[in-house]
Amino acid sequence: MNILLNNRIISRESFTVDLEDRGFQFGDGIYEVIRIYDGFFFEWEAHLERLVRSAKELMLPLPTAIHTLYQNLQLLMKDSKITNGTVYIQVTRGAAPRFHAFPKETEPTLVAYVREMQRPLEQMRNGIKTITTEDIRWLRVDIKSLNLLGNVLAKQKAVEQGGAEAILIRDGIVTEGSSSNLFAIKGKQCFTHPANHLILNGITRQVVLRLLNNSELTLHETSFTLDELLEMDEVFITNTGQEVCPVIQIDDSVIGKGTPGVYTRQLQSAFEALLGAVIPS
Template identity: 45%
Template sequence: MALAYFNGKIIGIDEPVIPIDERGHQFGDGVYEVIRFYQGKPFMMKEHLERLYKSAKAIKLEIGKEQEELETIMLQLVEKSGLADADLYMQATRGIAPRNHLFPTCPASISITVKPARELSQDVRTQGVKVALLPDERWQNCYIKSLNLLPNILAKQEAFEQGCFEAVLVREGIITEGSSTNVFIVKEGRVQTAPLSNHILAGITRMAVKEVAEELKVPFIEKSFTPEELFQADEVFLTSTTSEVLAVTNADDCQIGDGRPGSLTMQLHKGFRQKTR
């Protein structure tokens, strides 16, 4: 069953708990992570938590719990839920205090939810997805996994209204990432994705795919690319915790490759799934 946690107490998923003056609610003043559990085991939890604390440090947020303590809480919550395959969402905010832009002197607020893992349909896996290229209108510090996701939401919604699965974002003529994914192209057997910078999130699945590529002896290039290079790629794919490795077969009504998920994309997804076991 789905469960939640709020500041030390395990609660029902639908139980109302967030006070009006909670700073995540008022300002989006916080950071978050999504961790996938496969057969009751967390995938790359250490890497997720390291990124969480890095994001918190970037916004000067003291989470108030050591990484090991937070990990224990998460594992206990998933075990109590009884879910084998689960999506765990965790966020830390600057706490509960009267609305004021300046930092309050109060403890951080921590909330967690555990829900059944969202699985993409087999049709989506075998057919690939369509994406729309849209302007990257986000702030300059996208490496922080912040609660401030309104530009991402607007881009995702615009893509959805165009009949697309995802928005691929373009900043100054260069593709950065998706609204909730990292973006890769394949050309002549080489995998390419944008280099890490303040303009993209250092994806955990991205990290796993890099490891899989190295194991397969596939060149993995961290180099910026343009929309034109994406349109002319042999294959395109997205990565994220919930989508794993997902083929793109159409971008802005332009067919990618032969219009089917590419063989290297499928190999990388197979290798990724092996890692989750």
């Protein structure tokens, strides 16, 4: 497998990480994951806009212009011969003698690679079981940074308890999943946490917000408690890999009838229709 290193495509075997790279030592960097459907980067503009925003928030210069990066990603995808999967992009501040403050002179490092990924149709069709856990992450999770240890610990807890996702609770308020955004429906009211510093404003989340504008549901971007969540008729998560995925159980509580709800199904269908509209045939 080949990778993109700044502006060059090289073999993975020839790539090495500098011992003093700040991404390696401090998590001083950012990333994006873009879904590839039939050779098409889905919502790539939004992903790259968020990459720029994350870089700006961390005062991290990008090593290449965004239009050049997009062209390089196209070349990387063609080189990989993968038409359904993801492309992972990571930018670190680069290598410099270890010191907490930003180095005065260093060159950022951009790495990207493509891997195959099929759609998780069984989870999307049948729904998933989840657990809840305390949201112990830092207070700027709106930045898509490399600091993911809190997410990792939450996901591991879910796996150990037989769940597919961990729903995070901060000070009694439901924020999001360890690697997803969360939506909940009661009657014809749809609720999701507002896009502030306590959640990552997911790209699939943004797509679903647009789809909700054309649905019967009334959207409320507002906070809600775990007790309120457990009383919802439907719950679903969104992210790049799982798209719109129903949640049928949270801890020991069954959501609704324990099957994917009507409105969740409608949003899945609307998402499918959107894919059909934007992906070249």
